[in-house]
Amino acid sequence: MPQRRDIIGFRGGLDLVSQPMLVPEGFVVAAENYEAAPAGYRRVDGYEVFDGRPAPHQATYAVLTFGSGSTAITAGQAVTGAISGATGIVLYTPTLDSGSWAGGDAAGTLVIYNDVGTFQSGENILVGGSPVAVTTSVSTRGGAATDAENTQxxxxxxxxxxxxxxxVPGEGDIRGVHALGADVYAFRDATGGATMDIWKATSSGWTLATPTNRTLDFTSGNVAPSEGDVIQGATSGATATVERVVLQSGTWSGTAAGYLVLSGQTGTFVAESLNNTTTSATNIATIAGDSAAVTIPGGGRVRAIQHNFYGGPSTNRLYFVNGQGTAFEFDGSVLAPIRSGVPAAQDKPTHVGVHSNHLLLAHPGGQLSTSGTGKPLSFLSADGAVTFAVGQDVTNLLSSAKTATVITCVSKIAYLQGNDKADFVVQDVSSDSGAKADTAHMVGEPHFVDNYGVRALSAAQTFGNWAIGTVTQLVEPLFTGRRSTPIIAAFRVTDKAQYRVLWNDGVGLTIYFGRKNPECTLFSLGFTPAWAGSMLLSDGEERIFAGDANGNVYELDAGSSANGAKIEAFIRTPFYNQRAPYDEKRYHRVLLDVTNGGGGITLYGSANVSYGDPDQPVVPEQQKDLFGGGGIWDTSFWDLFSWDSPLQVTATLEMEAIGTGLSLVIASDSTYEAPHTIASMSIQYTPRRRLR
Structure with a gap:
């Protein structure tokens, strides 16, 4: 009887609920570190530590030769070309080809990395400003003599x-990682844990960015100072520059009360009146004593949002909370506390958002406060501020449109509508369903995690607190089994049309929204996350970061490895029975269509027949390596895979197996391989007899 072919495209994601014979074609019944993608199942990208220095996975090297060496060059030294100005860091202590350092005629080859510019032939090589040798060639990027050396x-x-x-310096968990413009900032408790610091990622690593501002409370205000003015104590002579002016009550006609945010203070203020030395105005307000340092209380989770309330080219600012103290405004150089008008002991907002150009703060107990219109530091009713109550602790604030903000609680969902104080209204969506904290994001419409899985807001309105209506019904056992495992966060990955959920043990779920129905797969991180999220920088680039309890910040979807370790990945297909579940077949081979991500691929594969019948042998696991230049060699006894192209390749699994259905396991285990995509499989078989 002639052989037949059953071609199956890989799409659909995990199916953990269908009966084995009814799992649709293209779905998988187990998967880790593969994700659904437009062309099939793609091995996930890697992740790596981050502090602003050049990314590890983008490292390059250059090679140059030298002579007239008089001072030993060692690995790790920074070298500079005296004429070209080219720079690099020595990767290996060079082995001399001739001469000696002591004799001043040492000659050999330098391999450098982090190279910038091109060294000229015949120029001095400088270390610490002093010449140590002379180049005898130009530097060549990627100039290894062999492929093996290039790889190494x-x-x-x-x-x-x-x-x-x-x-990040300090102690304890990473409390948050957030972007402001083109810069990335990390938040971590200072040593002792009483306060928290802000650290900026720079080309030389984490740099302390916590401003040293102070606040000065005033009463009896007569003349408002402007930002940038210098004030002076009429008695003490102490001076400071005004960075922010916050009016909390009264008017600037003798009854104004509030606080100033200051920088550059000299001297100590006492109970006295203030003068404005910039405008020469005197007795502008009265103070009761010295200013106080602005500090961020330690602990909590830093939630933040960027917004430009003032409309200027340089007035985009970060607004953040951590549930331990007031909210803050941060512009990279000024840190201003935001007193929202509730009693100081309760002024500890846990969530922050923006609604119709109002800053929105959620306090414990379900109280919501909006700032004045376009005035994020003012919570005066006269400026348009208003408060609401939703009756439960808020778990998410999500601005879904210009005039709508979704508010989720543990068992309630509502939304805020309106443009300003005159027409603000809070409407309930559902009174018996809610959302896990830090999981609400826009993916076409608002999506969030509840006790049963990931749900769209429209489904919550329709189904309430029921398992039906989730977009994760096919992996419902996963959520049931992990209900007691805390979720660190969920975040979206716009470029990949993904929504990801991450638990605190490093296990995550990726949902791909690029086709008609959502497709779910699992991933696993090699560290225990304490915080995670995605963010958009000012250049439009989306970045994904996670932090752990040891102060490490990782960039996700960066590089090919698990921070230098192997990424172990696999998928297992259901038992494909060629639409004849009770007919026996002889399986001859399986052909896999694979798209190479660049460079070499190593895959492993094995198969089972007849739904794991113990009387049927397992097709042994085998390995085949493909190298980017097209070179192929066998590393397995069985010669399991064969490849026919360096980019779009077909792997052939030869077998002689008899059964009613076939299930394939495909695995990858690599550190430096670029991700590949498995697009489809073709099962070649011969029908035999029908079982009775």
Missing amino acids: YTQDAIEARRSAIQP
Whole structure:
């Protein structure tokens, strides 16, 4: 009887609920570190430590020769070309080809990384400003003599970069990582845990960015100072520059009361009146004593949002809360506390949002406060501020449109509508369903995690607190089994049309929204996350970060490895029975269509027949390597896979197996391989007899 072919495209994601014979074609019944993608199932990208220094996975190297060496050059030294100004870091202590350092005629080859510019031939090589040798060639990027050396130099350059990256100073968990413009900031408790610091990622690593501002309370205000004015104590002579002016009550006609945010204070203020030395105005307000340092209380989770309330080219600012003290406004150089008008002991908002150009703060107990219109530091009713109550602790604030903000609680969902105080209204969506904290995001419409899975807001309105209506029904056992495992966060990955959920043990779920129906797969991180989220920088680039309890910040979807370790990935297909579940077949081979991500691929595969019948042998696991230049060699006894192209390749699994259905396991285990995509499989078989 002639052989037949059953072609199956890989799409659909995990199906953990269908009966084995009824799992649709293209779905998988187990998967880790593969994700649904437009062309099939793609091995996930890697992740790596981050502190603003050059990314490890982007490391390059250059090679140059030298002579007239008089001072030993060692690995890790920074070298500079005296004429070209080119720079680099020595990757290996060079082995001399001739001469000696002591004799001043040492000659050899330098391999450098983090190279910038091109060294000229015949120029001095400087270390610490002093000449140590003379180049005898120009530097050549990627100039290894062999493919093996190129691979080794590249990988060693990657690891050299990785080893330089440091955790955020301080103690305890990473409390948050947030973007402001083009900059990335991390939040971590200072030593002792009483306060928290802000650290900026720079080309030299984490740099302390917590401003040293102070606040000065005033009463009896007569003349408002402007930002940038210098005030002076009429008695003490102390001076400071005004960075922010916050009016909390009264008017600037003798009854104004509030606080100033100051910088550059000299001297100590006492109970006295204030003068404005910039405008020469005197007795502008009265103070009761010295200013107080602005500090961020330690603990909690830092939630933040960027917004430009003032409309200027440089007035985009970060607004953040951590549930331990007031909200704050931060512009990179000024840190201003935001007193929202509730009693100081309760002024500890847990969530922050923006609604119709009002800052929105959620306090414990379900109280919501909006700032004045376009005035994020003012919570005066006269400026348009208003308060609401939703009756439960808020778990998410999500601005879904210009005039609508979704408010989720543990068992309630509502939304805020309106443009200002005159027409603000809170409407209930559901009174018996809610959302897990830090999981609400826009994916076409609002999506969030509840006790039963991931749900769209429209489904919550229709189904309430029922398992039906989730977009994760096919992986419902996963959510049931992990209900007691805390969720760190959910976040979206716009470029990949994904929504991801991450638990605190490093296990995550990716939902792909690029086709008609959502497709779910699992991933696993090699560290225990304490915080995670995605953010948009000012250049439009989306970045994804996670932090752990040791102060490390990781960038996700970066590189090919698990921060220098292997990424272990696999998928298992259901038992495909060629639409004849009770007919026996002889299976001859399986052809896999794979798209190479670049460079080499190593895959492993095995198969089972007849739904795991113990009387039927397992097709043994085998390995085949493909290298980007098209070179192929067998590394398995069984010669399991064969490849026919360096980019779009077909892997052939030969077998002689008899059964009613076939299930395939495909695995990958690599550190430096670029991700690949498994697009489809073709099962070649011969029908035999019908079982009775």
